[in-house]
Amino acid sequence: MPAHRAFSGEVDTGSPQKMRQTQKAPSVDWDALSLRIVFGTLTIVAMVFLVAPTLIVLLTSLTASESLRFPPPGLSFRWYYALIDADQMQRAAWNSLVIAFWTTLISVVLGTGASLAIARSHARWLRAADLLFMSPLLLPALAFGFAALVYINRLGFSPNIPFLVLGHVVVCVPFILRTTVAALTQLDPALLDASQSLGASPWMTFRRVTLPLIAPGLGSGAFLAFMASFDNVPVSLFLADERTEVLPIHLWQQIDTNLDVRTAAASGLIIVFTLVLMIVTERMAGLTRQMR
Amino acid sequence: MRVKGDESSLALPLAAVFVAFFVAPLCILVVLSLHGEAAMRTWTAANYVKFFTDAFNYSILWQTLLLGVKATLVCLVFGYPIAWVCARSGARLQSIIVFLVIMPILTSVVVRTFAWIVILGRQGIINQVWLGLGAAEPLRLLYTETGVIMVLAQVQMPLMVLPILTVMSKIDPNLADASRVLGAGEWRTLWRVTIPLSLPGVIAGCILTYTACITAFVTQTLIGGARLIYMPLHIYQQAVGANNWPFAAAISVIFMVAVLVIVGILGAIGRRSETFARA
Numbered sequence: 001m002p003a004h005r006a007f008s009g010e011v012d013t014g015s016p017q018k019m020r021q022t023q024k025a026p027s028v029d030w031d032a033l034s035l036r037i038v039f040g041t042l043t044i045v046a047m048v049f050l051v052a053p054t055l056i057v058l059l060t061s062l063t064a065s066e067s068l069r070f071p072p073p074g075l076s077f078r079w080y081y082a083l084i085d086a087d088q089m090q091r092a093a094w095n096s097l098v099i100a101f102w103t104t105l106i107s108v109v110l111g112t113g114a115s116l117a118i119a120r121s122h123a124r125w126l127r128a129a130d131l132l133f134m135s136p137l138l139l140p141a142l143a144f145g146f147a148a149l150v151y152i153n154r155l156g157f158s159p160n161i162p163f164l165v166l167g168h169v170v171v172c173v174p175f176i177l178r179t180t181v182a183a184l185t186q187l188d189p190a191l192l193d194a195s196q197s198l199g200a201s202p203w204m205t206f207r208r209v210t211l212p213l214i215a216p217g218l219g220s221g222a223f224l225a226f227m228a229s230f231d232n233v234p235v236s237l238f239l240a241d242e243r244t245e246v247l248p249i250h251l252w253q254q255i256d257t258n259l260d261v262r263t264a265a266a267s268g269l270i271i272v273f274t275l276v277l278m279i280v281t282e283r284m285a286g287l288t289r290q291m292r
Numbered sequence: 293m294r295v296k297g298d299e300s301s302l303a304l305p306l307a308a309v310f311v312a313f314f315v316a317p318l319c320i321l322v323v324l325s326l327h328g329e330a331a332m333r334t335w336t337a338a339n340y341v342k343f344f345t346d347a348f349n350y351s352i353l354w355q356t357l358l359l360g361v362k363a364t365l366v367c368l369v370f371g372y373p374i375a376w377v378c379a380r381s382g383a384r385l386q387s388i389i390v391f392l393v394i395m396p397i398l399t400s401v402v403v404r405t406f407a408w409i410v411i412l413g414r415q416g417i418i419n420q421v422w423l424g425l426g427a428a429e430p431l432r433l434l435y436t437e438t439g440v441i442m443v444l445a446q447v448q449m450p451l452m453v454l455p456i457l458t459v460m461s462k463i464d465p466n467l468a469d470a471s472r473v474l475g476a477g478e479w480r481t482l483w484r485v486t487i488p489l490s491l492p493g494v495i496a497g498c499i500l501t502y503t504a505c506i507t508a509f510v511t512q513t514l515i516g517g518a519r520l521i522y523m524p525l526h527i528y529q530q531a532v533g534a535n536n537w538p539f540a541a542a543i544s545v546i547f548m549v550a551v552l553v554i555v556g557i558l559g560a561i562g563r564r565s566e567t568f569a570r571a
Contacts, residue, residue: 053407
């Protein structure tokens with residue numbers, strides 16, 4: 001700004017435009033402040049929006065009344081005690097835990113091997129395989145679940161637990177690949193050379209050098225895969241047999257038919273269970289670092 | 293080197309599982325969609341003709357694709373500021389924000405949707421506040437598209453925030469400083485420096501959010517109810533309700549092709565934005 005205009009502005013305060021010019025320069029930076037206010041407000045609104053539903057379920061599940069009301073008229077653990085008698089829900093929860101356990105175990109074993117290959121080998125077919133392995137994250141899981149049902153029907157089988165676990169492995173293994181490949185690419189190859197030149201076999205190098213160093217990535221991936229299996233609806237809907245009801249589908253039916261407070265209590269338990277596992281994974285493997 | 297050869301073979305077990313239990317089922321699905329009956333005797337394109345000549349069918353596809361656009365835009369409007377604020381915070385606040393952002397995606401989707409039923413219902417929290425403010429009629433949110441978009445945005449937000457955050461924390465802070473020193477204001481720096489450089493993360497976030505939103509069977513069905521039909525529910529109703537497997541297979545194939553085409557287009561834009569960001 002030319003000096004004479006600034007000067008004239010200071011003297012002649014009659015015109016509103018000049019007035020704004022003189023006041024702006026020394027005081028607040030409106031440009032920076034407005035950006036901060038807009039982005040800060042959006043962030044706060046979004047964070048409330050993200051966290052509120054979880055808190056509301058937790059509070060609702062502690063209600064002392066017969067109906068789902070928020071805010072609850074009084075607090076009690078009665079609906080959690082009521083879960084002790086909910087046999088069907090307990091069976092469904094147990095089924096889900098067993099299926100998630102086997103899914104995670106198989107996914108970790110197969111996924112670690114595939115991650116090693118993807119991170120270290122330059123074979124051309126692996127680039128295509130990598131895309132294939134990640135595609136269940138993008139494709140509609142419900143269409144895959146239906147396709148798998150059609151397929152095992154053609155093979156002459158009916159839905160059963162091993163097929164259900166295989167179906168879960170397909171949709172859960174991408175989570176393990178993502179975090180484990182990332183951990184492997186950050187590994188210093190000099191450590192592997194050192195181990196090898198000191199006479200360690202490839203297996204020994206893997207167990208004593210590679211595995212401890214990629215454990216945080218692998219652990220975070222395993223946690224994500226476990227939760228994805230525990231929570232899966234679209235694949236279980238088609239591949240679970242009549243006797244094996246899984247928890248999310250059982251809860252869904254409860255929500256659809258009779259919306260009672262026991263559902264809220266079960267949801268509360270799932271939230272607490274998830275939070276505990278998240279905090280453990282965060283402490284042991286730095287989950288929030290692995291997810292970025 | 294011998295060791296290298298060994299390592300590529302480590303992917304073989306997973307590749308075998310995928311060929312036998314992912315590629316093969318999808319191939320059978322395509323074959324089934326080209327037949328008139330579940331026993332697969334006569335070849336026909338009738339299922340596809342039926343889908344694209346019936347307005348009811350293709351409007352479901354269109355509504356589903358549109359739903360994804362709307363929910364993704366909401367995620368972007370709220371998700372970008374979260375990533376922007378997070379990238380500028382200290383390490384401790386950063387991990388708290390990321391923790392809170394990923395918590396919804398790890399909590400069971402049925403539980404999250406249930407929470408929203410408590411919030412959006414006729415006697416839900418929003419309506420209690422709304423009626424408390426003196427409104428005569430409760431708002432209809434449950435079983436409406438607005439409700440579905442709100443819930444999808446909350447459920448899928450992490451998929452938008454995380455990729456943007458990854459790219460944004462790698463941007464050299466000197467670039468923004470340089471822009472300011474050269475006289476650009478904060479907004480101008482945002483539009484001309486930060487947003488173009490974070491575009492690859494935005495595109496990656498949009499791909500993940502979009503595909504998650506249009507395929508979110510549980511959320512769409514529980515919040516949308518039986519009258520708002522989107523593609524996943526349509527597939528389910530044809531496969532299980534109507535027991536018309538060939539037609540359900542055709543709808544599945546059409547839906548998957550649509551998803552792949554959109555991912556392909558967004559991916560191509562993403563690659564261009566990456567070369568732009570590097571230039």
